[in-house]
Amino acid sequence: MQHSSKIHNVRYELRGPILQAAKKMEAEGQRILKMNLGDTAPFGLQAPESIVKDMIHHIRGAQGYSDSKGIPSARTAISQYYQTRGLMQIGVDDIFVGNGVSELISMTLQAFLENDDEVLIPAPDYPLWTASVTLSGGKPVHYLCDEDNQWWPDMADVEAKITDRTRAIVIINPNNPTGAVYPRHILEQFARLARKHSLVLFSDEIYEKILYGDVEHIHTASIAKDICCLTFSGLSKAYRMPGYRAGWVALTGPRAATAAYRETLELLASLRLCANVPSQHAIQTSLGGHQSIDELIRPGGRLREQRDLAHRLLNEIPGVSCTRADGALYLFPKLDRKLYPFSSDEKFVLDLLEEQKILVSHGTAFNWPDPDHFRFVILPSTTDIEEAVRRIAAFLAVRRHAAGTAGVEGTPADADAAADTLADSRV
Ligand SMILES: Cc1ncc(COP(=O)(O)O)c(C=O)c1O
Numbered sequence: 001m002q003h004s005s006k007i008h009n010v011r012y013e014l015r016g017p018i019l020q021a022a023k024k025m026e027a028e029g030q031r032i033l034k035m036n037l038g039d040t041a042p043f044g045l046q047a048p049e050s051i052v053k054d055m056i057h058h059i060r061g062a063q064g065y066s067d068s069k070g071i072p073s074a075r076t077a078i079s080q081y082y083q084t085r086g087l088m089q090i091g092v093d094d095i096f097v098g099n100g101v102s103e104l105i106s107m108t109l110q111a112f113l114e115n116d117d118e119v120l121i122p123a124p125d126y127p128l129w130t131a132s133v134t135l136s137g138g139k140p141v142h143y144l145c146d147e148d149n150q151w152w153p154d155m156a157d158v159e160a161k162i163t164d165r166t167r168a169i170v171i172i173n174p175n176n177p178t179g180a181v182y183p184r185h186i187l188e189q190f191a192r193l194a195r196k197h198s199l200v201l202f203s204d205e206i207y208e209k210i211l212y213g214d215v216e217h218i219h220t221a222s223i224a225k226d227i228c229c230l231t232f233s234g235l236s237k238a239y240r241m242p243g244y245r246a247g248w249v250a251l252t253g254p255r256a257a258t259a260a261y262r263e264t265l266e267l268l269a270s271l272r273l274c275a276n277v278p279s280q281h282a283i284q285t286s287l288g289g290h291q292s293i294d295e296l297i298r299p300g301g302r303l304r305e306q307r308d309l310a311h312r313l314l315n316e317i318p319g320v321s322c323t324r325a326d327g328a329l330y331l332f333p334k335l336d337r338k339l340y341p342f343s344s345d346e347k348f349v350l351d352l353l354e355e356q357k358i359l360v361s362h363g364t365a366f367n368w369p370d371p372d373h374f375r376f377v378i379l380p381s382t383t384d385i386e387e388a389v390r391r392i393a394a395f396l397a398v399r400r401h402a403a404g405t406a407g408v409e410g411t412p413a414d415a416d417a418a419a420d421t422l423a424d425s426r427v
Contacts, residue, residue: 006135006137007135009134010131010134010135011127011130011131011365012127012128012131013127013361013362013364013365014036014037014127014361014365016365018346018349018350018353018359018361018362019036019359021350021353021354022034022036022353022359025353025354025357030357031357032353032357032358032359033357033358033359033380033384033387033388033391034358034359034377034380035358035359035360035376035377035380035384035385035388036359036360036361036375036377037377038176038237038242038329038330038377038379039242039243039379040237040240040241040242040379041240041242041243043379043380043381044381045240045296045302045379046240047239047240047241047244048239048240048286048290048292050285050289050290051239051241051282051285051286052282054281054282054285055244055278055279055281055282057281058278058281059278062277062278062280062281063277064277065273065274065277066274066275066277066280067274068266068269068270068272068273068274069095069096069097069266069269070095070096070097070248070274070275070280071097071277071280071281072092073281073283073284074097074248074280074281074283074284075092075095075097075248076092076284077283077284077287077288078090078095078097078248078250078283078287079091079092079094079095079250080287081287082219082221082231082250085219085222086219086222087219087221087222087231087250087252089221089225089252090221090231090250090252094250094251094252095248095249095250095251096248096249096251096265096269097246097247097248097275097280097283098247098248098249098269098275099245099246099247099275099276100234100236100242100245100246100247101204101206101232101233101234101236101247101249102128102247103245103247103272103275104232104247104248104249105128105129105132105202105204105232106132106135106136107265107268107269107272108202108230108249108265109132109133109135109136109138109202110135110136110268111261111264111265111267111268112136112167112168112200112261112264113133113136113137113138113167114137114138114167115137115138116137116138116139116165117137117138117139117165117166117167117168118138118139118140118141118163118165118166118167119133119138119139119140119141119166119167119168119169119170119202120141120142120143120158120161120162120166120168120169120170121133121140121141121142121143121170121367122142122143122144122145122153122170122171122172122175123142123143123144123145123366123367123368123369124145124175124177124178124332124363124366124367124368124373125142125170125172125366125367126172126176126177126204126366127365127366127367129170129172129202129204130142130367138167139165140367141161141163141166142161142367142369143157143158143161143169144157144369145175145178145180147178147323147334150180150323150326151175151178151179151180151323151332152180152182152183152186153171153182153186153190155186155189155190155193158189158190158193159193162193162197162199166197166199167199167200168199168200168201168202169190169193169194169199169200169201169202170202170203170204171187171190171201171202171203171204171220172204173187173203173204173205173208173217173220174205174207174208174210174211174217174325174326174327174328175207175327175328176206176207176328176329176330177330177332177361177363177366177375178323178325178330178332179307179323179324179325179326179327179328179329179330179331179332180323180325180326180327181211181215181216181217181326181327182218183218184218184223187218187220187223187224188223190220190224191220191223191224191227194224194227195224195226195227199227200227200228200229200230200253201220201221201224201227201228201229201230202229202230202232203219203220203221203229203230203231203232204232205217205219205220205231205232205233206232206233206234206236206237206247207237207238207327207328207329208233208238209237209238209291209293209297210237210238210293210297210303210327210328210329211297211326211327212297212303212304212307212325212326212327213326215326215327217327219231221250221252224253225252225253226253226254227253228251228252228253228254228257228258228261229251229252229253230249230250230251230252231249231250231252232247232248232249233247233248234246234247234248235247235279235282235283235286237328237329238291238293239282239286239293241279241282244276244278244279244282245275245276245279246275246276246279246280246282246283248283251265303329303378303379305382306378306379306380306381306382306385307324307325307331307378309382309385309386310331310376310378310385310389311324311325311331313385313386313389314331314333314376314389314392316393317389317392317393317396318339318396318400319335319336319338319339319340319396319400320333320334320335320336320392320396321333321334321336322334322376325378329377329378329379330375330376330377330378331375331376331378332363332366332368332373332374332375332376333373333374333376334372334373335348335372335373335374335396336372337370337372339396339399339400339403340396340399340400340403341403342371342399343413344362344364344371345362345363345364345371345372345373345374346362346364346371348362348371348374349361349362349374351395352391352392352395355395355398356391356392356394356395357391358388358391358392360374360375360376360377360392361374361375362374362375363375376388
């Protein structure tokens with residue numbers, strides 16, 4: 001069978017050939033240290049027991065389809081949650097529940113984009129955004145986030161990339177893969193640009209509750225009340241239940257301006273009948289009452305400790321620099337290309353996997369333009385983080401030495417070849 005030409009520029013390398021290579025190695029009996037996927041379950045981070053119990057309690061009553069926008073108790077809970085956070089404009093009708101944020105990203109973009117419409121997306125991004133814009137016929141245009149300024153978006157670059165075909169800006173806050181959390185003045189600038197150029201804001205806030213230290217998460221919609229804005233969140237991360245697939249989007253902005261789009265979203269929501277009903281029952285219980293994520297992120301909490309340790313150890317490796325993550329579950333360290341002239345970051349990740357049995361994700365998979373970053377997940381235990389960083393450091397020590405052997409005149413390919421020879425001779 002032929003595949004659709006619509007797939008041509010669609011990439012999701014996080015689950016691509018490198019992961020396949022790792023699976024093959026595992027099938028052969030090798031143990032891989034996985035520092036690549038943002039799934040909480042393999043690392044022993046369990047969903048709160050009260051939520052699981054509540055889902056089990058509702059399971060018999062959840063056999064039928066639900067309202068295509070979601071069950072009323074879940075949508076009421078979501079609307080009340082936002083209202084307690086100052087977003088008084090979000091009513092039950094403004095909420096669509098979906099099978100995770102992922103489904104809603106593609107649904108909301110499909111409902112919105114004409115062919116060749118441009119959408120501004122951060123670089124680096126969570127690559128589903130780029131893929132979904134492409135699949136919806138749109139054109140992703142990446143704006144740079146600035147590593148030297150806490151990975152906040154470079155607002156001059158955002159503005160410079162707006163054209164008369166630009167329709168929307170995607171904001172991922174807290175950000176995957178950088179862990180950046182945006183301050184008010186950055187969000188205000190996004191709102192100003194959206195106002196000036198009549199753009200819609202797509203704000204992915206799935207990590208809104210995973211914050212370290214004193215940073216505050218600000219909802220884009222709370223700043224941009226007069227602008228058409230979509231706010232995405234869900235249970236996958238803070239409530240540690242990515243497999244249950246529960247997420248939502250809230251549509252805000254002037255009622256008249258959003259009316260036609262709202263109808264289209266309702267149509268697309270109906271076409272897929274409804275989101276998984278048992279997990280919709282987890283939403284109300286999750287959003288109310290005790291928030292167990294707080295224990296994991298405060299000083300001494302597991303996620304906080306893991307972030308601190310990974311950040312410190314990675315920065316101790318010569319030629320590796322890593323900005324601290326203020327939120328989310330990732331670090332996005334940079335490799336000094338003079339010390340480590342890999343021909344590609346995929347080669348770096350594959351060699352690391354083969355030689356040291358550790359799996360990280362290469363930076364260009366997140367639409368970062370240069371092959372000089374990788375993503376390191378902070379979900380594994382401190383013991384695994386220590387071991388993983390030790391292996392990365394050992395791997396890079398060989399590469400440093402090899403780059404020296406290839407000489408400053410050598411090409412990245414020469415350095416790769418020298419490193420391969422050196423690594424082979426040590427096996
Ligand atoms: C920024 C971001 N948005 C959305 C998702 C997908 O969330 P869900 O599990 O709700 O589909 C992820 C998953 O890692 C993510 O990192």
